[in-house]
Amino acid sequence: MVTVLDRARAGDEQAFRELTDPFRGELHLHCYRLLGSVADAEDLTQETLLAAWRGLDGFQGRSSLRSWLYRIATNRCLNALRDAGRRRPAEPVAPFDPPEPTVRGEVRWLQPYPDRLLAEIADEAPGPEARYHTKEAVELAFVTGLQLMPPRQAATLVLRDVLGYPVAEVADMLGTTATAVKGMLQRARAALEANRPRTVSRGPREEHELTRRFADAFTAGDVDTVVALLTDDAWLAMPPAPHEYHGPAAIAAFLHASTTWRGPRPLRLVPVRANTQPAFACYLAEAGQPAAHWAGMLVLGLEGDRIRAITRFLDENLPRHLGLPATTPAAPGGSRST
Incomplete structure (x- = not known):
């Protein structure tokens, strides 16, 4: 019996879209978390899907298609973050003379993520070991905290604590060891918790x-x-x-x-x-x-x-x-x- 995956591997673009479209929204959100920019997330999501299309023959089914796509997306984002030529946005010129700032912020590329895009993600399906719900893991304070971490630390925290992947699978995605993942995760959690706002219930x-x-x-x-x-x-x-x-x-x-x-x-x-x-x-x-x-x-x-x-x-x-x-x-x- 010919499967959708078989048809996609044979060059059927419609079959490929049928395979990957259910994950497009959550991959876009994943790229946004790591990059902090909606515009960059759009570009990297497209790069991820293009890489998946070109490398579909290399998907052996040892992990789920979803995990394979996350591996590609994560590493594409890490490559983008390592790129020394990544351009920061030009500093705008204020139309008035502003007072001296308290500090000069580092995360100048940060952009907001519209809730209408979240509504299009049917189910991110985090694993049972996830520590953060989707809501708090897309708040600006959380995304800003990720931008201030070394990129591999941020990726480790998202894969493990937001998406709930087991340590061994995170290590495999990042091409490192479980011991290294645990160390990066410990440092990332400490950095994030130090700056998280206090949670107060509000209707x-x-x-x-x-x-x-x-x-x-x-x-x-x-x-x-x-x-x-x-x-x-x-x-x-x-x-x-x-x-x-x-x-x-x-x-x-x-x-x-x-x-x-x-x-x-x-x-x-x-x-x-x-x-x-x-x-x-x-x-x-x-x-x-x-x-x-x-x-x-x-x-x-x-x-x-x-x-x-x-x-x-x-x-x-x-x-x-x-x-x-x-x-x-x-x-x-x-x-x-x-």
Whole structure:
């Protein structure tokens, strides 16, 4: 009996798609976790599938097709991360004079991951030994933590603690030993846990109310109210700009400068979700104009009834990657979109 795999090996592209399409979404998410960029994840997912198509004769069935694809994707991502020529995004020039940042962030290539893509992944099927659920393993703090690790450590943690592969299988995927995997895993876990936000239970109603208050204050330029919603250790980052502001006072100084520059121009925030977190697509209009134009995206990191992180993504290519419009009707008076 001729199987789908037999047909794919014989050069049937439709059969190959039938084999691999169920895994495309989760492979894209896997590449995103390791690379921190939706755009790079798109490229590496395509590279993975092309490599699988070309190397299908080498698939002996000793592991599942899913595991074989993850092996290819992981090693393609590691190769990309080792590439000395990997370009960092150009640092944008602020249209106003920002205050001195608290620190200069390292992960300037970070991009948000739209929840609509998560919804397209039917079942990531993590193994029974996975330590992290899909939700927390795609939050910005988690993905940022991965970017700050040595790449093989990050890959080890994702394969073992997110996807739940046994140590021996992770070692085989990475071409190393079980002992080395255990060592990398120990270091990766310690690095990640040191910077994870405290988990506080919060219902949908509380989240909606907190984000509503933030959006109303932000669009109105009410910096004092925004700052009152922050935790004492809150921070604000703006990839691909390296500027980070830590603490309510530093954040307030930046927001005052930004709000002064915006002046009377209406700002519209359109609620979306990214990285399983509340987010807003930002659109800025000139006074009296009917259309508002893309002005970045805000992703909020919540902790209980406060906001611990504000990440504003400034990449002009994000609407294309995230499936969002580049322009939208300006809301009357700059009011928040609901």
